Amino acid sequence: MSGRAAFLLGLGAVLPLLLGVAPFGVIYGVVALQSGIPPLAAMAMSSIVFAGSAQFLLAQLVGVGAPLLLSAGAVGLINLRHALYSASVAPLLAPLARPWKLLLAYLLTDEAYAAAIPHLGEKDRDKRAQAHWILLGSGIGLWSGWQLSTLAGIVVGSRLPDGLGLDFALPLTFIAIVVPMLGSRVLLAAALAAGAAAVLLHGLPYKLGLFIAALVGLGVGALLNGRRA
């Protein structure tokens, strides 16, 4: 597979997800302005921070005037799960030059990772060799969609009617990605354990429950795998 074909594969994989991401970006734009963030800064945050749920939290923290270190710590905790994605793709990116690693790390979001990962399985040797191009395609597609939807939220968001349920789009997107991945009982058990833990731990501050729940899912999956093997 050529680099160009791999890039287009990643881009094509992320495009349907933009249907779920775009409403989220629009809502972020609205929330950021409501928190008193100037339009230019609200727009810039989407490329400087470039992390959906962390940007929502940051907008809220700015609104209440939280101190810098606390805000940065909270953003770090929310984004801890990205360390798992980093560990997951690291072996594939090992041979690459530094600029590639920097760029792909910057583009490593929930959605871009989720779009690329079904093409990077053990069986897809041909595609794994072009993993960087696939990740670049999904990353750039997601980045562009996020910038455009943020802009739309800043410009026209406040004129949207309430009650559309636009924020439901993102969970639906993740359902569309995860469900087809659940090809074995062990994977299903890992997913159910993570989901149950996330519900039970939702009261923890800074969405720390999300990260712990993901770890619970990993642990359950690995344990069951070990027993079966």
Add this chain to the structure above:
Amino acid sequence: MSIWLLMLVCGAVTFAIRYSFIVAEGHYRPPVWFVQLLPFVPVAALTALVAPELLLVDGAFAAGRDNPRLWAGMVAIAVAARWRNTLLTIASGFLALHAIQRL
């Protein structure tokens, strides 16, 4: 405090997290148990993001008729399992949500 400084710090923190294992690869040998966890990252992390959205209403557990998102989510899960199509899944979930809310 400058909003710009805050954004730069938060952007640096986020980037550092995403870069962590990518830059460390090759400089350390991850333990076997750690490597065995990695195949479960996508399903565990993404399900952890979804479950609270379906099962909690205003932070409280809700699995009854007062939670249309749960039932719309179930429709989406069934559609995703049957057809494995992203657009169809999102569209069916939205249609289900609005249909249930109108009942």
